[in-house]
Amino acid sequence: MKQIVAIAVILIFPIITTILWLTGKIDLQLVFDNPMQSLSQILALVGFTVLSLSFVLITKYKKLEDFFGGLEKMYVYHQNIGAIAFVLILNHPLLLAINALPHFEISATYLLPSANFSYNLGFFSLVVLMLAFIFIYLIKLPYHIWLMTHRFLGLAFLLGGVHSMLIGSDISQNVMLKIWMLGLFILGTGSFILKIFLHKQTSKRYFYLVEKIERKLDILDIYLRPEKEPIPFQAGQFGFITFFSKLISDESHPFSFSSSPKDKSLRISVKILGDYTLTLPNLSIGDRAEVMGPHGNFLANTNQPQIWIAGGIGITPFLGILKDRLLNNNNGNINLFYCVRNKDEAIYQDELNQLKSNLTNFNWQLWDSASKGRISADKISEFIATTGMEILLCGPSEMMESLKDQFVILGVSREQILFENFKFI
Numbered sequence: 001m002k003q004i005v006a007i008a009v010i011l012i013f014p015i016i017t018t019i020l021w022l023t024g025k026i027d028l029q030l031v032f033d034n035p036m037q038s039l040s041q042i043l044a045l046v047g048f049t050v051l052s053l054s055f056v057l058i059t060k061y062k063k064l065e066d067f068f069g070g071l072e073k074m075y076v077y078h079q080n081i082g083a084i085a086f087v088l089i090l091n092h093p094l095l096l097a098i099n100a101l102p103h104f105e106i107s108a109t110y111l112l113p114s115a116n117f118s119y120n121l122g123f124f125s126l127v128v129l130m131l132a133f134i135f136i137y138l139i140k141l142p143y144h145i146w147l148m149t150h151r152f153l154g155l156a157f158l159l160g161g162v163h164s165m166l167i168g169s170d171i172s173q174n175v176m177l178k179i180w181m182l183g184l185f186i187l188g189t190g191s192f193i194l195k196i197f198l199h200k201q202t203s204k205r206y207f208y209l210v211e212k213i214e215r216k217l218d219i220l221d222i223y224l225r226p227e228k229e230p231i232p233f234q235a236g237q238f239g240f241i242t243f244f245s246k247l248i249s250d251e252s253h254p255f256s257f258s259s260s261p262k263d264k265s266l267r268i269s270v271k272i273l274g275d276y277t278l279t280l281p282n283l284s285i286g287d288r289a290e291v292m293g294p295h296g297n298f299l300a301n302t303n304q305p306q307i308w309i310a311g312g313i314g315i316t317p318f319l320g321i322l323k324d325r326l327l328n329n330n331n332g333n334i335n336l337f338y339c340v341r342n343k344d345e346a347i348y349q350d351e352l353n354q355l356k357s358n359l360t361n362f363n364w365q366l367w368d369s370a371s372k373g374r375i376s377a378d379k380i381s382e383f384i385a386t387t388g389m390e391i392l393l394c395g396p397s398e399m400m401e402s403l404k405d406q407f408v409i410l411g412v413s414r415e416q417i418l419f420e421n422f423k424f425i
Contacts (some may be wrong), residue, residue, distance in 0.1 A: 126160075167414075243289050308335070
């Protein structure tokens with residue numbers, strides 16, 4: 001239900017844009033008399049509308065996060081409607097160029113730079129938008145470069161917004177539409193500036209010192225001791241962490257908390273995988289860390305029977321939730337499947353066994369794909385009836401998406417399936 005409401009709220013904005021555009025027409029017959037031009041206009045307006053919303057969805061604003069069901073879900077919406085905006089805006093000049101045929105000189109003015117300043121703004125806006133799309137969606141870049149390419153989106157939005165205000169179109173002739181589009185321009189620009197340039201200055205920051213580092217295979221357990229005030233979080237949430245060390249980039253990355261909110265130290269468990277995490281073994285005791293958050297709606301506080309499925313390092317938030325349940329004497333009915341490629345990778349099985357000995361209604365089993373094959377909803381249903389169960393997933397995005405669809409086929413409501421995904425953050 002929450003997902004439906006979120007989509008409905010997003011749809012309200014392009015609907016308002018369309019209504020204002022239509023009501024500003026002196027005669028609606030004009031829309032049908034020149035359908036190609038009309039379609040081009042409304043695609044540009046709606047594209048600009050949803051692009052402004054995509055910027056709002058990356059602000060990490062807590063109330064928005066709660067409304068959309070978690071920061072990772074907000075980023076999924078951001079990416080999806082950003083892609084829709086790109087397609088809509090791309091078709092704006094293409095349709096105008098087609099509509100101008102066979103007058104090739106006029107057609108070219110919509111696709112190439114010209115002497116018209118306002119047209120050039122639109123042209124360069126589209127070029128920058130295309131470059132951003134290529135860098136963000138099509139080319140695999142190091143995280144810090146990939147993150148920097150998002151600034152192209154802000155430049156494209158700025159150029160496109162000025163273009164729309166200067167061009168002699170419906171916006172200049174329709175006062176209500178002009179006010180509405182100007183409001184969206186301010187909203188999108190403000191959100192982008194807040195996210196890129198002012199986020200740290202406007203957010204609560206918590207500072208820690210590296211207290212202990214433990215390595216098992218390619219997993220690092222990093223324990224952080226608060227300098228002053230610890231971050232207030234709920235078990236299962238995550239934060240954006242920046243380490244200050246000469247040998248490590250000062251990038252901010254999301255990490256789940258694998259400790260309880262009541263533990264004296266904050267623990268994060270990191271899989272050494274990409275360019276950034278490869279440098280984390282260079283951390284030293286006493287290095288400083290900045291933690292921002294908390295974020296996430298991956299919570300398991302209900303007493304409803306639950307199935308937890310953790311893929312590899314996806315066990316991290318579950319460890320924190322289990323510790324918190326132990327400290328709060330919350331013995332909900334939980335069945336955990338800890339999925340790894342082989343038994344040697346199950347480095348947290350001793351910790352899980354210790355938790356199991358102290359939690360009366362917690363059961364877990366190791367699922368190594370080398371001997372049992374890939375886990376599936378059907379295989380899980382052979383052990384536990386899924387009817388009436390709440391299902392929590394954390395692991396590789398492909399695994400979670402596949403399992404989610406499988407459980408839905410078995411009759412589990414989508415509202416009963418929760419997952420945490422850092423892919424879009």
